[in-house]
Structure formats: structure tokens, C-alpha cells
Amino acid sequence: MAGLIRTGAITVGERMPSVRQLSKLENVSISTVTAAYHLLEEQGWIAVRPKSGYYVRRQVRDSLEVPSTSEIQSRPVLATTSQLVMDVQREISKPNAVSFSRAIPATDFPITRHLERTYTRLSRMRKHLGIGHTNPVGPYELRQQIAHHAVDAGVAISPASIVTTAGCLNAMGLCLQVLTQPGDVVAVESPCYYGILQLIEAYGLKAVEIPVHHQTGLSLGALKLAMEQWPIKVVLSVSSFSNPLGCSIPDERKKELVLLLEQYQVPLIEDDIYGDLYFGRRRTRAIKAFDTQGLVLLCSSLSKTIDPQLRVGWILSERYYQELLHRKFLNMLSTPILPQLVSAEILSQGIYERHLRHAREAYQYRYRHLVDLVSEHFPTTTKISRPQGGIVAWFELPKHVDATELYHYGRKHDVLIAPGEMFSLNKQYQHCFRLNYSARWTPEKEKAIEKLGQWVAARCST
Known part of the structure; x- marks a missing residue:
């Protein structure tokens, strides 16, 4: 049906066949047709009109094309x-x-108003000024909620393996400091969020750009080729709904990616900041969900789901936990306690x-x-x-x-x-x-x- 719409055989505004009509025509169940129509609706091809049926909503543009792996000649370059x-x-x-x-x-x-009220209430009830530096690991109640929420992404982790940070980019920066030295080579997606490129520049690293497919994300073939050719120290990936393409690596390919990391013993910094904002029926699993050797360091925050002003992020990592905690202590001693307490309460409630x-x-x-x-x-x-x-x-x-x-x-x-x-x-x-x-x-x-x-x-x- 999508093909017919794309080619113009069914035009914008035209009524689609009824569910019963299509069921008889294709000799499939009504539930199958209904599911297909729901999928077309999710993808933006059609829209439902109450008591009337489904109509062609618009003709979607052709998908973006990206150069094949063989066409992109990428070598490590100093990030500038x-x-x-x-x-x-x-x-x-x-x-x-x-x-x-x-x-x-x-x-x-509505959560914006709820956030404001929570800030006001906790600032009166909980002591957050005049207490000096707090524990750099972050409050337990927040880490507990982060661990609970990570289950949705297929990640089972203890609060004792979580370090809170001042946002997701800060989390990724701490990971890079632990895993690399100036002059090291890292692999990044292409196109890549410019904030990540700035981090790489700040730490004096070289980057190899790995092409990203507009539907399936990071090219595993290109990454494997890069690992064979260059001494890559770490891979960085926005695995779910990448910035800027909005694509996601399918779960099966995430498994393959983890196997590739294990083969070369290369860690991966996973930016999962958009993972909760999926358009499908369920949340995609994080790359870390398939990690059995602790090579994946998952970074995220509430900056894209609630508000970047919270400046509350985190890192999930068992293998590098102590190094990350020490690096955070050296960089900032600790992070402000009030936004973390507010975030913990928001995450603990059904409103989130x-x-x-x-x-x-x-x-x-x-x-x-x-x-x-x-x-x-x-x-x-x-x-x-x-x-x-x-x-x-x-x-x-x-x-x-x-x-x-x-x-x-x-x-x-x-x-x-x-x-x-x-x-x-x-x-x-x-x-x-x-x-x-x-x-x-x-x-x-x-x-x-x-x-x-x-x-x-x-x-x-x-």
C-alpha cells in the first residue's frame, strides 16, 4: 500500500479500501489489515477520519540516501x-x-508545571544549601530510579554502578577522559552530533567517521574495516534515534555490534538520550542490553525528555565505575543536589x-x-x-x-x-x-x- 501511495497510484486525499474490503481482497484476517493500517498511520502515509475510514494523508518524500561504505574514504583526522x-x-x-x-x-x-512545583516544595523541605560538597556518586534515590528506568531499555544494573553527571555530554566527556589519551583515535558516526565532535577536539583526539544509514544506523561493515585499519580506542554512538538523522540501530544489529566490540576489545560510549522518545510500539533496547563484558558505557540524561536546565545525567558502567567516579571528583567534586532530588522524585512517579x-x-x-x-x-x-x-x-x-x-x-x-x-x-x-x-x-x-x-x-x- 505504501508503494502505491509513493508512486501516485493512490493519491493524496483518496479513501483507502475499507478494512473488510481489503480483508476479503487479500484473503487475510481483519486484525491483520487493522495492524497494517495502524503501521501506515504511524509512518505518516494515511490518517483516519472518524466514521469515514482511512485516507491518504500525504506523499512522503523519498528516503535519504547515504554513500556506501566503499565510497567513503575516511582516515583519522585531528578534530577541529x-x-x-x-x-x-x-x-x-x-x-x-x-x-x-x-x-x-x-x-x-504539563510536566513543566509539575517540575516547577517539585522544585519549590523540595527547596523548602530538603536541605540543599550550607551542606558543603555532596558525595560525588550522586544521591541513592536518583541512582535507584535510574536503575529502575533502565530496565525499559533492557539493561539490568545496580545503583552501585551508576555515576550521576551534569548532563549527558558531561557524562560522555568523563568517559572519554577515562578511556583515551591525547592523540588517540576514536570512531564516530557520520553525520555526528557536533557536541561530540567538540568533545573530541577538546581532548586532542583523532576521529574516524563511520557512515550512518538513514534507517539502520551505524554501518557495522565500515566500523569493522576501520577497526582493522586503525588503532581505535573507543566508539561513540547515538544508537537510538540519532542526532541528526533520527535513525535507530535495530536490536539484531546491536547484538552484532557488541560481538564486534568484544572481538577487538574496544569500548563503546552509548548516548541513549533519545531512547525514550520512540514513535513505534515499544522502546528499542540499548546496546548495553547485549553487553556481557562491560565494554559499553551508557550515558543519558533528562535534557531531551524534560528540560536541559535540570543538568542531570548519568553513566551506567560496572567495569569502569571507579575510574569514572574518580574522574568526576577531579573535574567537579560533585554536582548540585537539589536538581538530582527533583529528578529522582519525578522519575519515581507515574507522571513521567x-x-x-x-x-x-x-x-x-x-x-x-x-x-x-x-x-x-x-x-x-x-x-x-x-x-x-x-x-x-x-x-x-x-x-x-x-x-x-x-x-x-x-x-x-x-x-x-x-x-x-x-x-x-x-x-x-x-x-x-x-x-x-x-x-x-x-x-x-x-x-x-x-x-x-x-x-x-x-x-x-x-
């Missing part, structure tokens, strides 16, 4: 991130601008799970609306990723269109995006950019997408 990254960060606070550049969650959910269900539904709808707007205002040569979760989408323009020029154009017109060149050390995504779709759509935001589309259309026609 562009000044453009800092320029984009400074523009974040630009007044009256419509910002799609930050990978931050929406603030229009309700919030996640609400957020997943909202983000999936908001992504679909983004695709509708892009289909209306961008030229047909534009490609957009199909995230399986998370809050960002990746755009690919024709090769001759410079997305960094689009960024500068948007900035002048108070529309902010994240240009693709920030997501690689090899400058191979000059024609790409990333947008965040988490916030509620408004006429101003829709007009901003139209403005970007007009610029791209003008460039494509020249």
Missing part, C-alpha cells in the same frame, strides 16, 4: 570544529527569532511515564506536520529523513545548494537552523541541515518554513 558551531550557539538567544537550531524538548507539556506517552504522540504529529510544510514549500528535490523517534530531522538539498548560506539567510530573517557542515569533520554535508520539530506549530513557525523553502527553491532554479 568550526567557529560556526559557536556562532550558532550565540544566536540561540536572539530575540524574536524562530529557532529550529536547538535539539531541545518542547515546554508546553504519562509525560513520555504524551510527548511521543505530540512529537510524531509535529514531525508529520513538518513534512507537510516541506512538501508544500520546498522543491521536490529536497529530501528529509524519517525519524523513528527523537526531536530532530535531517534535510538534504541538491549538491550545488549551500546550506550554510541558507543558515546565514535565515539568521538575517530571524529564522535559525543548524547547518550540516557542523556535523562532520570532513565538510561532506555542506548541502544539508538539521531542524528541530519538537515545539508546537504556530503561524510564525509555519511562515518560517515557507521562507526557507522559497530560498531553496530559488537556488535550485538557478
Whole structure:
């Protein structure tokens, strides 16, 4: 059915065959047809109209294509991130601008008010000032809740193997400090979240970029080839709903990845910060769920599910626990206690799970609306990723269109995006950019997408 919609055999707005009609036509059960329609609805092909049936919602753009492993000639390079990254960060606070550049969650959910009330109540009830430095490991009640929540990702771990941090990027930085020395080679995804590239630069490391498939994530073939050729000390991966593509490594491939790590005895730092924001029927398992030798260090936080202002993150690691704890002590002694206590209480209540269900539904709808707007205002040569979760989408323009020029154009017109060149050390995504779709759509935001589309259309026609 998706193929018929893609080729135009069934057009936008056309009514799909009824469940009973299709059941008889294909000689399958009604439950099978219903399940298929639900899947098409999840993927954005169709929409249900109460008491009327299913209708074609839109024609989805072709999936992004990425170069094959053999086409990407990657060798270790000293990480040097562009000044453009800092320029984009400074523009974040630009007044009256419509910002799609930050990978931050929406603030229009009820949990925001609950978070504010919890902060107020605990600041009065729990002593958090005048107590000196707290234990660097983090409060037990938070680590207990993190361990409990990790079960959803297939990870069974003791609170005694968890170190709390000041967010996920801080967690990954501590892991890199433990696992590497300046000049070491690390493997990163390509495209890769620019914050990870900045960490690599800060620690004087060299990076090998491993291509990422828009549906199945990190190329295991390319990673194996890199491990054979270079002395890779650690692999970094956003395994579930990567930033910026939104793709996820299937569970079977995660098993293969762990076997590869074990074969070469190379640790992996797993960024699982988007893992709870899935669009499917269940949460994907973390890479660490398949780890039996302690080679996977899982990092995460509440920055993408609730609010980055919490600055509460964590590392799950049995094998490197003592080294991580010592490194945290050297870096910051400890982290503020009040945000950790607030986070522990939020995680212990049913409101967090309700919030996640609400957020997943909202983000999936908001992504679909983004695709509708892009289909209306961008030229047909534009490609957009199909995230399986998370809050960002990746755009690919024709090769001759410079997305960094689009960024500068948007900035002048108070529309902010994240240009693709920030997501690689090899400058191979000059024609790409990333947008965040988490916030509620408004006429101003829709007009901003139209403005970007007009610029791209003008460039494509020249």
C-alpha cells in the first residue's frame, strides 16, 4: 500500500479500501489489515477520519540516501570544529527569532508545571544549601530510579554502578577522559552530533567517521574495516534515534555490534538520550542490553525528555565505575543536589511515564506536520529523513545548494537552523541541515518554513 501511495497510484486525499474490503481482497484476517493500517498511520502515509475510514494523508518524500561504505574514504583526522558551531550557539538567544537550531524538548507539556512545583516544595523541605560538597556518586534515590528506568531499555544494573553527571555530554566527556589519551583515535558516526565532535577536539583526539544509514544506523561493515585499519580506542554512538538523522540501530544489529566490540576489545560510549522518545510500539533496547563484558558505557540524561536546565545525567558502567567516579571528583567534586532530588522524585512517579506517552504522540504529529510544510514549500528535490523517534530531522538539498548560506539567510530573517557542515569533520554535508520539530506549530513557525523553502527553491532554479 505504501508503494502505491509513493508512486501516485493512490493519491493524496483518496479513501483507502475499507478494512473488510481489503480483508476479503487479500484473503487475510481483519486484525491483520487493522495492524497494517495502524503501521501506515504511524509512518505518516494515511490518517483516519472518524466514521469515514482511512485516507491518504500525504506523499512522503523519498528516503535519504547515504554513500556506501566503499565510497567513503575516511582516515583519522585531528578534530577541529568550526567557529560556526559557536556562532550558532550565540544566536540561540536572539530575540524574536524562530529557532529550529536547538535539539531541545518542547515546554508546553504539563510536566513543566509539575517540575516547577517539585522544585519549590523540595527547596523548602530538603536541605540543599550550607551542606558543603555532596558525595560525588550522586544521591541513592536518583541512582535507584535510574536503575529502575533502565530496565525499559533492557539493561539490568545496580545503583552501585551508576555515576550521576551534569548532563549527558558531561557524562560522555568523563568517559572519554577515562578511556583515551591525547592523540588517540576514536570512531564516530557520520553525520555526528557536533557536541561530540567538540568533545573530541577538546581532548586532542583523532576521529574516524563511520557512515550512518538513514534507517539502520551505524554501518557495522565500515566500523569493522576501520577497526582493522586503525588503532581505535573507543566508539561513540547515538544508537537510538540519532542526532541528526533520527535513525535507530535495530536490536539484531546491536547484538552484532557488541560481538564486534568484544572481538577487538574496544569500548563503546552509548548516548541513549533519545531512547525514550520512540514513535513505534515499544522502546528499542540499548546496546548495553547485549553487553556481557562491560565494554559499553551508557550515558543519558533528562535534557531531551524534560528540560536541559535540570543538568542531570548519568553513566551506567560496572567495569569502569571507579575510574569514572574518580574522574568526576577531579573535574567537579560533585554536582548540585537539589536538581538530582527533583529528578529522582519525578522519575519515581507515574507522571513521567504519562509525560513520555504524551510527548511521543505530540512529537510524531509535529514531525508529520513538518513534512507537510516541506512538501508544500520546498522543491521536490529536497529530501528529509524519517525519524523513528527523537526531536530532530535531517534535510538534504541538491549538491550545488549551500546550506550554510541558507543558515546565514535565515539568521538575517530571524529564522535559525543548524547547518550540516557542523556535523562532520570532513565538510561532506555542506548541502544539508538539521531542524528541530519538537515545539508546537504556530503561524510564525509555519511562515518560517515557507521562507526557507522559497530560498531553496530559488537556488535550485538557478
